[in-house]
């Protein structure tokens with residue numbers, strides 16, 4: 001009641017509440033981008049591998065094409081450039097803090113390290129997905145992300161976040177979608193030491209990149225004060241454009257150095273629906289990856305790398321359902337395990353959201369208390 005008697009105090013609380021409402025809308029929007037990107041990528045990948053007649057090829061060829069996939073994951077960054085200029089840029093603070101090394105070098109080394117990490121996880125992700133063990137190992141990615149965020153970013157975990165992580169792990173394990181690119185099983189390929197390294201490295205690189213992105217937003221980009229001293233959405237677009245550019249360059253070098261570029265012509269000719277659809281599926285994949293990445297980076301900026309990974313992994317049962325509806329794969333159905341996984345995803349997201357709700361509510365209560373103390377003093 002009291003805040004109504006003091007218009008200035010009521011105004012501050014109102015401003016905080018409006019800010020928080022905008023924040024929730026942004027979080028929902030980024031989550032939606034991740035779900036959309038994850039779904040489109042998996043639908044188009046399945047389409048690509050079915051049309052590519054992989055299962056009719058010899059085993060060696062079934063494991064090829066991964067530089068192309070890695071390049072696609074990063075190549076469509078130019079579509080974000082107009083958006084970058086559309087987003088408002090808050091005023092630069094007059095005098096950037098003097099730091100050693102200079103801000104430009106720090107930003108550059110951040111983007112180069114992220115570009116390298118992203119190219120590594122894109123290439124190895126494309127390869128690891130072809131191995132039988134990936135379905136088992138991908139869940140551990142969230143554990144690694146949590147460890148990196150806890151030790152490097154000092155993220156605090158409460159019981160709701162831990163419950164959310166547990167549900168996410170179960171949901172991803174039981175709800176993963178069918179992937180038509182998986183080659184015919186060959187134990188020498190799938191269970192050797194090389195296979196395990198191929199499975200472990202992309203999860204390590206992906207988790208580490210989430211941690212480094214969060215660190216980059218908080219400790220590098222905000223501190224350069226190019227966008228005032230706040231976290232703004234323009235940072236997401238800037239980071240995504242520059243990091244994707246560097247990662248795409250590395251993947252392009254990989255594509256040529258490995259000789260894989262020579263296979264592109266054969267791939268397009270072999271495509272069952274013809275070269276037009278081949279081109280369209282590649283363009284669609286490249287754009288879908290950018291949609292996914294903007295959502296992911298957005299959640300890293302707004303909440304944390306762990307939340308971004310939780311949302312990404314919670315999309316699995318939804319993607320599995322869409323794949324069941326869109327394709328007629330043998331033995332692929334939305335049975336009780338996947339229904340349970342879908343429920344697990346809902347509970348995981350609800351649990352993390354409740355933790356965020358409590359934090360935001362505490363911020364309002366603290367402001368209320370502070371203002372009350374000030375007015376009594």
Ligand SMILES: Nc1nc2[nH]cnc2c(=O)[nH]1
Pocket residue numbers: 121122125138141202203205206
């Ligand atoms: N390692 C890894 N790379 C990815 N690229 C896109 N999604 C993923 C993922 O879940 N793990």
